[in-house]
Amino acid sequence: MKLSDLKTVDQLIEERREKDAEFREIWDSTAFARQVAIIVVRYRTERGLSQRELARLTGLQQPAIARLENGETEPRLQTLAKLTAATGLSFHLDVVRGGVELVPA
Amino acid sequence: MKLSDLKTVDQLIEERREKDAEFREIWDSTAFARQVAIIVVRYRTERGLSQRELARLTGLQQPAIARLENGETEPRLQTLAKLTAATGLSFHLDVVRGGVELVPA
DNA sequence: GCGTCCGATAACGCACGCGTTATCATCTAA
DNA sequence: TTAGATGATAACGCGTGCGTTATCGGACGC
Numbered sequence A, B: 001m002k003l004s005d006l007k008t009v010d011q012l013i014e015e016r017r018e019k020d021a022e023f024r025e026i027w028d029s030t031a032f033a034r035q036v037a038i039i040v041v042r043y044r045t046e047r048g049l050s051q052r053e054l055a056r057l058t059g060l061q062q063p064a065i066a067r068l069e070n071g072e073t074e075p076r077l078q079t080l081a082k083l084t085a086a087t088g089l090s091f092h093l094d095v096v097r098g099g100v101e102l103v104p105a
Numbered sequence C: 001g002c003g004t005c006c007g008a009t010a011a012c013g014c015a016c017g018c019g020t021t022a023t024c025a026t027c028t029a030a
Numbered sequence D: 001t002t003a004g005a006t007g008a009t010a011a012c013g014c015g016t017g018c019g020t021t022a023t024c025g026g027a028c029g030c
Helices: A009-019 A021-029 A031-046 A051-058 A062-069 A077-087 B009-019 B021-029 B031-046 B051-058 B062-069 B077-087
Strands: A090-096 A099-103 B090-096 B099-103
Touching: A009 A021, A021 A031, A031 A051, A031 A062, A031 A077, A031 A090, A031 A099, A051 A062, A051 A077, A077 A090, A077 B090, A077 B099, A090 B077, A099 B077, B009 B021, B021 B031, B031 B051, B031 B062, B031 B077, B031 B090, B031 B099, B051 B062, B051 B077, B077 B090
Parallel strands: none
Antiparallel strands: A090 A099, A090 B090, B090 B099
């Protein structure tokens, strides 16, 4: 087997998403949490902050930051607001057709 | 006292908001809930729906609709999503500087 | 080795939005 | 006046995100 034959993680996910209805439902419903995760991780790592430091800045706790960055939980609006208060981050959300989408920039 | 000397509700609120720091904090932090309330009430009344009918459409309950329309609670993203699923409503949110703002249209 | 910091994670409780049910005063129509 | 529908609200429980504390393995420097 050639290395180029290996499937990417995204390909594997997409394949299962198409085959498994239950998986698709769960995956899609947590899309927003994963998008938030990416933003938080990027912000923190670009500034060389630890989770504990970001927690102190935002008034959150280190385990809460970890859960957000792992996309484990759907954050509350209040939590997103805390993130933006001390960081300069901002989140633009479109709630439409039963879903929550994060609008880039 | 002339009728024109009567202060509007908005004027009374603004005056207290400037004088009372605690009141201002609570009032501003619930601004988003009140904005959502206006949208829900308008949507429902324009179509001549009862709270129970809107509840059935959205999968929520009549008391939940009432609480939303009275601005008593800060709705969850999941709840806003339910509202948009069956109604065609949409919510555009800006989470910035520690607050949640509802973007018109 | 040893101490330190890291992120991940478990356990427990709390806060709060919503489900569920029931009730209330008010209004309108028959 | 009576019957039905409306919105408001109380009571109780549940789900879940976060606070809080503690702990874990792993990486790094001394």
